[in-house]
Every structure is written in C-alpha cells, then in structure tokens.
Amino acid sequence: xxxxxxxxxxxxxxxxxxxxxxxxxxxxxxxxxxxxxxxxxxxxxxxxxxxxxxxxxxxxxxxxxxxxxxxxxxxxxxxxxxxxxxxxxxxxxxxxxxxxxxxxxxxxxxxxxxxxxxxxxxxxxxxxxxxxxxxxxxxxxxxxxxxxxxxxxxxxxxxxxxxxxxxxxxxxxxxxxxxxxxxxxxxxxxxxxxxxxxxxxxxxxxxxxxxxxxxxxxxxxxxxxxxxxxxxxxxxxxxxxxxxxxxxxxxxxxxxxxxxxxxxxxxxxxxxxxxxxxxxxxxxxxxxxxxxxxxxxxxxxxxxxxxxxxxxxxxxxxxxxxxxxxxxxxxxxxxxxxxxxxxxxxxxxxxxxxxxxxxxxxxxxxxxxxxxxxxxxxxxxxxxxxxxxxxxxxxxxxxxxxxxxxxxxxxxxxxxxxxxxxxxxxxxxxxxxxxxxxxxxxxxxxxxxxxxxxxxxxxxxxxxxxxxxxxxxxxxxxxxxxxxxxxxxxxxxxxxxxxxxxxxxxxxxxxxxxxxxxxxxxxx
Numbered sequence: 246x247x248x249x250x251x252x253x254x255x256x257x258x259x260x261x262x263x264x265x266x267x268x269x270x271x272x273x274x275x276x277x278x279x280x281x282x283x284x285x286x287x288x289x290x291x292x293x294x295x296x297x298x299x300x301x302x303x304x305x306x307x308x309x310x311x312x313x314x315x316x317x318x319x320x321x322x323x324x325x326x327x328x329x330x331x332x333x334x335x336x337x338x339x340x341x342x343x344x345x346x347x348x349x350x351x352x353x354x355x356x357x358x359x360x361x362x363x364x365x366x367x368x369x370x371x372x373x374x375x376x377x378x379x380x381x382x383x384x385x386x387x388x389x390x391x392x393x394x395x396x397x398x399x400x401x402x403x404x405x406x407x408x409x410x411x412x413x414x415x416x417x418x419x420x421x422x423x424x425x426x427x428x429x430x431x432x433x434x435x436x437x438x439x440x441x442x443x444x445x446x447x448x449x450x451x452x453x454x455x456x457x458x459x460x461x462x463x464x465x466x467x468x469x470x471x472x473x474x475x476x477x478x479x480x481x482x483x484x485x486x487x488x489x490x491x492x493x494x495x496x497x498x499x500x501x502x503x504x505x506x507x508x509x510x511x512x513x514x515x516x517x518x519x520x521x522x523x524x525x526x527x528x529x530x531x532x533x534x535x536x537x538x539x540x541x542x543x544x545x546x547x548x549x550x551x552x553x554x555x556x557x558x559x560x561x562x563x564x565x566x567x568x569x570x571x572x573x574x575x576x577x578x579x580x581x582x583x584x585x586x587x588x589x590x591x592x593x594x595x596x597x598x599x600x601x602x603x604x605x606x607x608x609x610x611x612x613x614x615x616x617x618x619x620x621x622x623x624x625x626x627x628x629x630x631x632x633x634x635x636x637x638x639x640x641x642x643x644x645x646x647x648x649x650x651x652x653x654x655x656x657x658x659x660x661x662x663x664x665x666x667x668x669x670x671x672x673x674x675x676x677x678x679x680x681x682x683x684x685x686x687x688x689x690x691x692x693x694x695x696x697x698x699x700x701x702x703x704x705x706x707x708x709x710x711x712x713x714x715x716x717x718x719x720x721x722x723x724x725x726x727x728x729x730x731x732x733x734x735x736x737x738x739x740x741x742x743x744x745x746x747x748x749x750x751x752x753x754x755x756x757x758x759x760x761x762x763x764x765x766x767x768x769x
Contacts (some may be wrong), residue, residue: 268321287440
C-alpha cells in the first residue's frame, strides 16, 4: 500500500463514520457502467463545499486493489447492485491531489517532476522485480507493469484545476500541465477509468485539445450525475426530520441549484453544519470571504452591475455560457463573468431558459456583503439601511420609508428609473432585509389581478405582518392602496391568518419624490 498508488481507504472510513453521512455511492453505479469503455474518462466540476474530495476518496476506496473495502460499503446503495463485487478492489489505483504537489513546488517543472518521482517511487516499490524499458519514465513504467500483471489502472485526480487558480496568467505553465495529463492518460489501454474533479471544467485553448477524451459534468450541465452535485431534497428532508430542523427555512437558505433529473440540490457543507449545530446561518463565509465574489462583480463590463442588482432583487437574467474559456482571468464580456460565478456556486443556472439567478439566502448574503463593501453609491447605502426601512414599515412610519426609498433611487444603463418595474427593483433592494423574515413574491396572482410585491412571513416569524405592496409611477400612493382593495389582491392570502399591512408607493416624475402610505387591515 503506497501513498499515491493504492492508498489506504481510511479517508473514506472517516467519512462514513462521521455524524452525518449521506450515501452517494450511486455515483459508482455510473463509473462501473463506463469503466473500460470509450466513456471511461470523466471530469466532474463543482464549487467549494460540494463534496468533491469526498467523492474522490470514495472512488479510490472502492477500486483500490490493496484494500478490502467490502465492510465499508456494506449496506450502502452500491452494495445492492449486481456488479458491486465485480469491480470492488480490483484495480491498481492512483490517487493524486494536485494541490498537495502544487504547494510543494516552486514552478511547473518542479511540480511535474515531483508527481513523476512520487508515483514512480510507489510503483517500483510494489513491483521491484519487473523488467522496465525506462524506470524513470512514468507512462512507460505503467505500461510495463500492466503488460506483466494485466491489472488495469484507475486514476483519480482531486483539485485537478488548482494550477489554473495559482498560475492564473501563466499560459505556458497551464499548457505544460495539460500536456502532462494528456501524456499520462490519453490513449492508454492500461487505464480503465480516469476521474478528475475540481472547480473548473477543462481549460479551452483554441485548437489545443489536450484532454478531449473527457466527458465533462459541470454546474451548467451535470448530466446523469446531477443528484451527486449536492444533497437532494429527499436527503435533506430526512436530515431535517432526524435533527428537528424546519425544512422551509433550510430550503430558503441552502437550496436553489436545479438540474434536469435533480430539481432541488442543496449546498452539502452548509446543510451538514446547519444540522450539527442546530442553527440556520451563513456557513458559506466560513470557507471563503465575500472579497472573492466582490472581485468579479466589480469588473467594468456593460450591464454587469445592472444584472447583479436585478438578481439581488429576485430576478433571473439571461446568460450565454459559450464563450467562457474555463479559467479565472479571461473575460471577454459580462457573460463570461456570470458563467464563472455559476461554476463557483454564486449563481444557479436555468438550462431551459438560459438564465442565471442567486440561488438562496446564504449566497445572497454574500452579494450584499460584496456590494456593501464596494463603491456602488446609493445601492450600497440602501442595503445597509434596509433593516431601518423594513422597521419603518412595521411601525407605520411612511415618511421615513419614502425618504429611504429616495436614497435608494438608482439609475443604470438598462434598468432605467422610468416605470413601475424599475421602481420594484428599488423597493426590493431597499427592503433586502425583509428576506430574513419573509418569502417574497413578485406579481402574485390574487383577486382580479396581480399584486406587485407580496411579503409572506416564514413559519419562524409568524408574528411579523404580511405586506402587500402596490407601486405607482407618476400617480399617487392613495391610488395604490385603493387598487389593492378594489382588485382584492388580499384574496391571495386566504391561507394567512396574521396581521397585514398595505403599502402604497408612488414616484412623482416631476418632483422626483417618493410618496408612501401604509395602512393596517384585518383579514376576515
């Protein structure tokens, strides 16, 4: 048993011994299906906190021929399949964490040399008596071993893309690394399965297709592996039942990623921490600071700031992902920035509508922190003051609400402040703090029309009043209140039994002033 060749299965054992372990061994059903086929190369990219290394350790424990992992997998999903024993512990398995080699190297040459020497050390220790063409040549040595053992290799590479995060602008080193991976794995009959995982999909270099044998499964298109991106709705429901957590609250904070075949995917690390500590809060910022997001949303691309504000207000915006080159420095336009944010987990992606959105409250909090720390003028201040604006509504202080809306008034290149729709963005941002207490609905059907904005208290905050907000452009706030009543918008709240505030807001185009009227009513 070596360090890189057939390492111990202890890491997987720690996983299943943990307080919370969610069975994802169904992934092995897929890899068993493609092993020793033309599809036996897969690159799986996910954000941080989404269990990439756990999946890699699971694969290594399953295929490693120097371990007996039968007891570790006993009772798990893969153990109930017909081919469970056929592939279990049958392969010489190489497990390489590229971050480990990167951290011990001064440049790309020394890193690749360290990888070769480390793997060769393990290979020659296990097979010292074989006849080798060149014991210093890694690929020839692997071929010689296979020729004599007829035992194929499985290669598992974790943090495969760390080079593109460390050597962000060093194209030569990046290409050198890709060429190394190609020479190691491409067209090698002794490799029956190659599994790479990281944050980014495989780097594109024009016609340079070093790793074109890989199938890619990303946050844009995870394909048949969608249910292994994170925790599914069913898995989280089970955990909420075991730990007595409110499923509605957990969903609003950690859900939001949706794919064909897995309509609700949750951030795994955040869910686990939420269950273990019995508290719903932002766990995202424990592994990454908001400055990582801030650097991208502050980029000077036309329309980027506008779209970020739209998404913070609860909207989806269109995106084209085709020009993204799968690195963290090459950005030709706003679409490339938004595509990177999909891969980093800061945006959800709707494949059917080709649009992006902020997936949940946890991630939305990162945007608020990033925008508040940036020089976004009135918007930064409005977000900081949003709790005061919400409190003013609760206490019927209409003049203060109007004042805060005036300060939140913004104009951007395509969200022009010239209609009720644009006004709704201002309201949504000025009332950002409401998302801590409410589920927010835009254009909610009720009675004889659609209410502009409806804020319904979540279960945890039932003492808060529901808010029905109607917006007017160059008319009057009293007319907004009358419209709520005449069109019976409150009929959409038939299942709600708490307090209710009607909020009418008007923007006077001539005076550029906001007017607000707040009225408390009782539901029948």
